Amino acid sequence: MKLEQIQELQIARSQKKQVALATNLTSGESSILYPFDTNDKSQLVDAARRALIQDRPTEIETEDGPVFINIFNPPLRMLIVGAVHIAQKLSEMAASTGYDVTVIDPRSSFASEFRFPNVKMDTRWPDEALPEHAADRRTAIVTLTHDAKLDDPALEYALNSNAFYIGALGSTRTRAKRQERLEQKGFNVDQISRIHGPVGLDIGAQSPAEIAISIMAEVTQVLRKGKAA
Amino acid sequence: MKIDLDKAAKDDVIAHAIDWKSAGKKVAIATVIQTWGSAPRPVGSQLAIDESGNMTGSVSGGCVEGAVIQEALQIMDTNEHKILEFGVSDDQAWEVGLACGGKIRVLVERLN
Numbered sequence: 115m116k117l118e119q120i121q122e123l124q125i126a127r128s129q130k131k132q133v134a135l136a137t138n139l140t141s142g143e144s145s146i147l148y149p150f151d152t153n154d155k156s157q158l159v160d161a162a163r164r165a166l167i168q169d170r171p172t173e174i175e176t177e178d179g180p181v182f183i184n185i186f187n188p189p190l191r192m193l194i195v196g197a198v199h200i201a202q203k204l205s206e207m208a209a210s211t212g213y214d215v216t217v218i219d220p221r222s223s224f225a226s227e228f229r230f231p232n233v234k235m236d237t238r239w240p241d242e243a244l245p246e247h248a249a250d251r252r253t254a255i256v257t258l259t260h261d262a263k264l265d266d267p268a269l270e271y272a273l274n275s276n277a278f279y280i281g282a283l284g285s286t287r288t289r290a291k292r293q294e295r296l297e298q299k300g301f302n303v304d305q306i307s308r309i310h311g312p313v314g315l316d317i318g319a320q321s322p323a324e325i326a327i328s329i330m331a332e333v334t335q336v337l338r339k340g341k342a343a
Numbered sequence: 344m345k346i347d348l349d350k351a352a353k354d355d356v357i358a359h360a361i362d363w364k365s366a367g368k369k370v371a372i373a374t375v376i377q378t379w380g381s382a383p384r385p386v387g388s389q390l391a392i393d394e395s396g397n398m399t400g401s402v403s404g405g406c407v408e409g410a411v412i413q414e415a416l417q418i419m420d421t422n423e424h425k426i427l428e429f430g431v432s433d434d435q436a437w438e439v440g441l442a443c444g445g446k447i448r449v450l451v452e453r454l455n
Binding site for chain 1 (some may be wrong): 357358360361364365372376377386389423424426450452453454455
């Protein structure tokens, strides 16, 4: 493999492109593929496209021998609404789990660089900010404000998106009231049941860091096992 | 404000491989290309090694990295890519293996 190739790979990754690295296991020759930037229907590019969609590297047999296709999908994303104490811990944990994290909160005393050094912040209101972040199947959305004015619009957006995980902080009572409000907005029970609340796995978490662990654990469970227990 | 790229890159195997190579070191990259049974790291996982034996990333839970480094150090000089196979470890034998009972295939190649 050539240095220039992995430099190119690194640039593509930093641009959040879906990129694949194909290596012929007989010759050792590698090539970089951008399957979604081309209409190429060749066996190799097709296989790379499938591998990226399935988020799983693959090996194929070609005329020139076996080829291993490694894949580099853009990072998973987490959109956290509410720059609260738990968000300080959750943003760190999610980042070290490999998520590209954005914290959304219009309240400047919460969303300060002092409280969130090195975290991407969006200080617009959630209903304005979220559509621009275009949550997809590789995005988790977590609301942490306890404030219906901020959480509800975020949850309404989340329920209309393909986000793989939606979580909302709040007690069972808060959750019941939220359910009523969302029903009034026209969401049915099935839709609302996509929201994980009380958020996180029940591990008896108390401190902000412990709650962040329980949330991160639940997000991981949903990602890897399909749904929370 | 920007995401902390340095922090995110701390265990970024490719970033380290580029850094080491750019600093004039010999570098090899190992990639898990196949797994059977219960394997500690999924296909696609990578490990970068420099000529001093520094490593970042992983291809197993620490079970076979030592053996991979030995091969990698040789490949740095010979420039032959190699495919290594590791199976279940046998307490009676000398071979390196996976305690979990799985099997993995690892591609090791030099960075040129």
